[in-house]
Amino acid sequence: MRMELVEPRRQQQRQEEKGAFERKSSRGKSTRRKMTISIVEEEEEESPKIVDLSGMSLDSLPVNPTINLGAISKLHISNNNLQSIPESLTARLLNLVELDMHSNQLNSIPNSIGCLSKLKLLNISGNLLLSLPKTIENCRSLEELNANFNMLTHLPDTIGFELINLKKLCINSNKIAYLPYSTSHLTNLRVLDARLNCLRSLPDDLENLINLEILNVSQNFQYLSKLPYSVGFLISLHELDVSYNKITELPDSIGCLKKLQKLSVEGNRLVSPPPEVVEQGIRAVKQYLCEKINGMHDKSPKKKSWFGKLARCSTFSGANIPRDDREDFGVPSNRTIDVIASPRFMGMLSPRRLLSPKTYFSK
Structure with a gap:
């Protein structure tokens, strides 16, 4: 009898301990589940957002107070009818990395664009811009600037001193007459596309562009008549396009460009190198210019000096x-x-x- 009474007690105790353990474990699971949900929700709130409003025929940008503008990383508003961008809107896009505004009717860019310190890509091509705001120099993270097909007559004077991370500068199909002197300080620049402008000349100190791989200044037609000697010191240059200009003589220094693989000079009235050399290809042109540096093609008589006549x-x-x-x-x-x-x-x-x-x- 005694054994029979002790055994049920032990069984009851075991069942109570087992139930307590199961309740405890279930509470632990629910707690972990709640923590997981809260973490996911928090990550979703902080995750970068992409807003695409392109091709919607917008005359103005919609205002939605519920959208956290500071969380937007990419904003695409291209192919609309926008004539202006609100200053207050741009100033709140503090985490913006990519801004695409091409193919609109923009007459100006808001000065508050200087607040976009994280901006890496800016596409403002295909608008009606006459100039760029000086505050664009504050976008020091900018790596690519596309301002093709506008009505720009100049660039900010100190743009090259500030946009030190710029790798690609595309300003073709504008009305630019001169590139600012500071352009030669864009030491990280890899592509410079300035074709179809009104360029009269290029900066003299181009040798500072040690990473430049592509230089296109073609189709400036009757304006560009000379290239600076420093073009031959662009040690990383792979492609040079100076076609359809008014150039009669290529700098001898171009013969020193070891990495140059493509040279376009058609549409010019070249005297040096002569047409028969140009027709033989880039290798013949480089060889001719190298020989000219060594004086092998200098057959012209020396000019008599003014003092010699008096003497x-x-x-x-x-x-x-x-x-x-x-x-x-x-x-x-x-x-x-x-x-x-x-x-x-x-x-x-x-x-x-x-x-x-x-x-x-x-x-």
Whole structure:
């Protein structure tokens, strides 16, 4: 009898312990489940968002107060009828990495674009922009700027000093006459597309663009007549397009571009290198220019200097200067330049005065 009473008690105790364990474990599972849900919801709130409103024929951007603008990473509003972008809207897109506004009717870009410190890609092509705001220089993370097919006449003067991370600059099909001097400080630039503009010249210090691989300044037609010598120091250049300009002579330094694989020069009236060399391809052109650097193609007679003409004459009065030489100086044949022969002017041309240090003039 005693054994029978003890056994049921032990069984009841075991069942109670088992039930308590199951209840405890079930509470633990529910707690973990709730924690998991809260973490997922929190991650969804902080995850970057992409807003695409392109191709919707919008005249203005819709205002939705429930949207957290600070969470948007990519905003596409291309192919609409937008004429302006609100300053307040742009200023709140603090985490924006990509902004595509191409193919609208924009006359200007809001100054608040300078608040987009994380922006890496900006596409504003196909609009009616006359200029870019100076505040764009504050977008120091910008890697690609596409401003093709606008009405730009210039770029901000100091754009190259600030956008140090820029890798691709596309400004073709505008009305730009000069690239700012600071362009030569874009040391990370890989692509520069400035075709179909009104370029008169390029910056002189292009050798600083050590990573530039593609340079396209074609189709500036009657405006661009000369390339700077520094083009030949672009050590990473793979492709150079200067076609359809007014260039008559390529810089000899281009022959030193070891990585150059594509050279387009058609549509120019080249004298150096001559057309028969150009027709043979890029290898022949580079060889010709290298030989020209070494003086192998320099057959033109040396120009006679102005001082040499005077040195051959026994006096500076002009009496012994041949008539044709006097005409080169713009001096009438029936008149001498006796005033130059006066002691006062002869003193100015004396070797002591010309070759002495600056202290001579300060005495």
